[in-house]
Amino acid sequence: MKYIDEFRDPVLAKTLASAIEAEASPDRIYRFMEFCGGHTHAIARYGVEDLLPERIKMIHGPGCPVCVLPVSRVDTAVALATQNDVILCTYADLMRVPGSKYDSLLKARARGADIRMVYSVTDALNIARSNPDRQVVFFAIGFETTTPPTAVALKIAAAEGLANFSVHCNHVLTPAAMRAILGGHENGKAAEVVLDGFVGPAHVSAVIGTAPYHEFTRDYAKPVVIAGFEPLDVMQSVLQLVRQVNEGRAEVENEYTRAVTPKGNQKAIALMDKVFEIRDSFQWRGLGAVPDSALQIRPHLAAFDAEKRFALELPVPRENKACACGEILRGEKSPTDCKIFGDPCTPENPLGACMVSSEGACAAHWTYGRFREAQKAEALA
């Protein structure tokens, strides 16, 4: 696979690993957060952490839009689906996310709700066209990578007058999330976050460009290196972060130049701006209420806004008190610090956001990290 296999070359991986080992100062720990779920997945899938020295710690960030969707929004999805005649279309990632009382879209489907997994929002439009007598709701989630396709769909629906189609918008914004992590405000309390830099998201950046990250280097003095998705991209970015930290720099660097430009995808940005506006505040699982962090559909497209079309009264959701997702998402705690990690919270029975998606810090640790810990324990024994 061209432009993929070359970036997974094991020989180059070794040489990058040696370079990182040589340049990472032996006197300190480096803590880098990979913001994006795709990077968490790549690191786990290839065992990149085995190639990095112990003194470099990769902290899994909240860049998994499934993980940060609050319980109340999941409850809304379930409620929408169980209303008569609504066909709820969603990306597969959302199916197993637990809402209140451990209910989920998968369980709702088992009870008879018409919930359909789609690969693309285009599929949802097609379902609406083929079922003119049914309401079709597309449950839209994702960061800025996934938002432009939803914008296209709304534009098409408006042009066609596809009256039975609507979108429930849960799109969230990357810079706001990063700000929340670094600013560390949960319900008004500032929290301590010790991070030395960010591995910046690959495809969010392909859309928004590199400019939005300058506020972090400027205001928080943390370097950001935008990295591609392949393991060599991640390793090169770690090396560049190490160098920045060593040299006392805090700059935005772009490793993923083959897909990311400083201005990003202007066409996509313009379309998103036409279709969406920023919400004053949005509730994030684990981060609390974050201002200016999410999108809603603009008034001129209100006809396709599921939040306006369907009046839903939902009970106030309860999140599990023992769940440490908030601290884990901020990088303050590791999965094993959580009292319910592994028992009863497992990928099979996820109680919180971090265990739900395979990119979630806890799910990734359950799948890959347990083994590594066991190995370390053996090595010490």
Next chain:
Amino acid sequence: MSRKPALQGSRPLDLKKGHVDLSHGAGGRAMAQLIETLFFEHFSNDILNREHDAALFSLPAGRVVMSTDTFVVTPLFFPGGNIGSLSVHGTVNDLAMAGGVPKYLTAGFILEEGFPLADLVMIVSAMAEAAREAGVAIVSGDTKVVERGKGDGVFINTAGVGVVPDGVTIDGSKACPGDVILVNGTLGDHGVAVMSKRENLSFTTEILSDSQSLNGLVADMLDAVPGIHVLRDPTRGGLAATLNEIAQQSGVGIELDEAAIPISPAVKSACELLGLDPLYVANEGKLIAICPADQAKNLLAAMQAHPKGQQAAIIGQVLEDSRCFVRMKTGLGGTRMVDWMAGEQLPRIC
């Protein structure tokens, strides 16, 4: 076969344009006509032709192995096969994985009212062909019809019996540290072929399901290495599920070598596009073999010499590990866990 006196005079079944209706399952003339025209015609063999409800036969001496499986695949027709051929391959393979020589199969059909007879003909003739190729006979069967909306076109159950030769003991609990793990060819083909026909994933590919009977291959393998410890076919849940099962049953750990696992480029690409891990994708014509290390070379040679094992490879080894972890050395030189998935793998967008 001459027509029964009772059926003479009745209108022949329209196998080209007709549909299954409730009378075909009611036990009367219509059902008899369906069975005679379709099932007996294609499955014809001495035992079946006696037309008893139960098949009477003797088995060669040895331990008897028996297995059953029900097939509900959607779509019914996929590149490289259909639910019919799959239903024969699946049960034949289950018997072969126990080291058994498969002999006789039964076939039970649950047909949905309205199902096109032309499709049923294709399915049944595929079953007959699969049975012939595997050297087994379908000796008894059953037909039921359910109302429209209460079935998915057709569900098929097959059960099979076979005989395990003396000296062969194959069991999921027999994997030992030091053993070598082999596979007979590329992984992920069936799952991807089936998915390519599912509406909401639409992609075009020339990947064919690998659905095939493996008893011939297994016979050659046991000839070469009678002391094989474990055989299993990685169907639902893929290689990952099967190896985790075996690791648990045997109380051992497993280490795989990612670079050694045969996966076709098209399957790799399809999985990348859909966000799937090929290790968890179903196979219907593949087996995992675990044997002592000193026999691995012989076994590999025997597999590669057989048409259904030409791409056979050694993919890993069994280790001491009380936690029964299945781990894999990645192409990059790192290590990852190959965990036992809770439910079905869903395409990833994240």
Next chain:
Amino acid sequence: MCLAIPAKIVALRDDGLADIELDGVIKEVSLELVDGVGPGDYVIVHVGYALAKLDPAEAARTLKLFAETGQAA
């Protein structure tokens, strides 16, 4: 929501759609979000939409950077 993959455009279709190909697997995607791409170009594809054109010169430069980084170490 970032899983995206570089794939080659092999044919343009009506309505702003195109066929992309990845090692023999062909999928239809929308080109609504990109301009000036055609058969032979590689695009980054996410949930059925092309998001960006891949720059082959930059790809080559990045690979060279990996190789040189290794040597300098």
